[in-house]
Amino acid sequence: MSNQELLLRNVRLETGFVRDSNKQIVATETAFFDIHITNGKIKAINAKGQLKNSTENSAQNVKIVEANGLLMLPTFQDMHVHIDKTYYGGDWHAAPWTGDIKNMIRLEEELIPKLLPDSQQRAEASIQLLQSYGSTFARCHCNVDPVSGLKSLEHLLLALDNYKDSFTWEIAAFPQHGILYSQSEGLLREAAQIDIDFIGGLDPTIVDGDMKKSLDIMFDIALDYDKGVDIHLHEDLPSGKAVMEHMIQRVKESPILQGKTFITHAYALAMLPQNELEHIADQFAEYGIGIVSSIPIGQNALPIPTLIKHKVNVRAGTDNIMDNFSPFGSGDMLQKANLCAQLYGWTDEYRLNRALKMITDQPLPLDDQGKQVWPWVGADADFILVKASCSAEAVARLPKREAVYYKGKLVC
Incomplete structure (x- = not known):
């Protein structure tokens, strides 16, 4: 117009x-x-x-x-989405699950070179999908790995730039193949000097094999280049809790990261005894550590009502629109608010109304x-x-x- x-x-x-x-x-x-x-x-x-x-x-x-x-x-805002390596906009593919994250990494090492040639076009199709459902902002997690180098990031930036008049974004440089496991620290530092906003990480215990070293590299890069932190954490207990405790300590030591640190998925929260959950939720709120969730169902369903009660910043994201990890993402953030309401019994007028807080950064x-x-x-x-x-x-x-x-x- x-x-x-x-x-x-x-x-x-x-x-x-x-x-x-x-x-x-x-x-x-x-x-x-x-x-x-x-x-x-x-x-x-x-x-x-x-x-x-x-x-x-x-x-x-x-x-x-x-x-x-x-x-x-x-x-709406989609606070966690992978559009740099999606099948969306191309042919249909189901998502083969190998049952092991390292096997999935090996599979992706084969798939990424096949996706790169037209990854920009599929990213643009994904942006159009998000817009059609009312999202005008997304935090895009973009692969930074030895297979693609910075090519996925370069293609994503080109796609986003074509929508700069109708869409806004943040980018998290995501070491999908592990910081240590794929020796990606150098690539993350290169990415940090481009137009990104967050440094990511992935399961520092089960993928990288050294929780403290992996997390400290992630935090150090973020601090060196004035970025935020947004880690993918799928680990259960006890390692998942240990990761969250170390992250709390790092943010406690570096107040500049308060409000700029996020844990995506955080499945271990669903496994904590209530008293430990309440304690860690208080710490998240005190030190400005946010939780981003795709609103999983089943055993990984997060204790979102408890987190909200403690005033933790809890936001929702699509995660996968259609890729080798999942074929189910619709791109509709209103559907995420609806799913929250169904999972947690928000059937009354007030809580249905407040569910919109999960998907927008504007005042309701x-x-x-x-x-x-x-x-x-x-x-x-x-x-x-x-x-x-x-x-x-x-x-x-x-x-x-x-x-x-x-x-x-x-x-x-």
Whole structure:
């Protein structure tokens, strides 16, 4: 859309919670508004009809869009996704599981050279998929390994650059084949001098065979180049707990990493006794260590309600869209919020509404007390329109994304 100004008419916004006689939240109030957007920002928000004369008659280039009562939600963030080595956009492939991470590494060493020639095109197809479901941001974990060198990263950067006007991102340099196991420290240091944001790691005990050395290399590179840390941790007990404790200690020693350190998967949390879980959750919150999850089901289901209770920053990600590790990723972050609600019994209006915190970094339309806090005048015009009466219904029913806007521009 070339127009610099947009008038979005008759859009539904949430305005508060409805409580019963026992002060329990039983519904969400909404009302209809007209929203004036200019230069990618929200310029004015008025009750339906109030903007019509002042805006439509004042500028020739105002584009008028009739929302027809669709609900406005903030756009989503996919906090963990691999689009540098996906099959998506190409032929169908199931995911052979060898039962052993090192066998999977050997398999990937054979597959990566076959994927590299058109990895940029498949990454772009994946970005389009994420956008179609309402995500305008992703943290992309990109292979850095002796097989691909920095080629996967170079191709990913080219793909992302082609969407810089409609998408934002962070990149984690990910040593999929192990820092020590594949002798990738040098490559990670090279990657750190390119346009990335996080240094990754992988199962430092079962893959690298030396937890402390592997973790210390990861942290040292991050500190040397002013990056964050985001590790893949699939290990169970006792090694998984030991990894998390060492990471807490490293962040404790380097406060600059507080709020910039994440543990993805963290399956060991699901195996901890409750008292140990509560203690480690307190430490995560105190030192700003976040948890990113693909919301697994079964024995690896994480104790997310406990983490949230302790105010740990818990976010969701797609992980694999379709690659040699999994063929199941849809790219739909709203589906992740829905899965959280199903797994943890968030069936009531309030907790369904709050489930959106898992998938967006923007304030939700209502704060925890029910005060309207989004959108606001001056905010970036990043939003989704869906056919739903409220956020709770959107999380529960997964409506089609009717429109996705990024800085006032229609993305899809």
